[in-house]
Amino acid sequence: MNRLNGLPTEVDLIAQLADLKEVDYKNTLVLTALVELLVEKGILDRQQVIQKARQLDADISLEADDRSLYAN
Incomplete structure (x- = not known):
């Protein structure tokens, strides 16, 4: 990894973002299958499936709200 002063360069960050997009695509493909x-x-x-996804999303949102309440 090319680094300047220990920080990732813009090229490194763009490459990491591309890698994340590829992983996200593959995960979505497998889940859909x-x-x-x-x-x-x-x-x-x-x-x-839709009902469970909505339930999990609501649960995650509640957990995030709880964490933000106790973070202050």
């Missing part, structure tokens, strides 16, 4: 297979096999239906 898993959900599609579970729906196709009748193990889950799309509404169950």
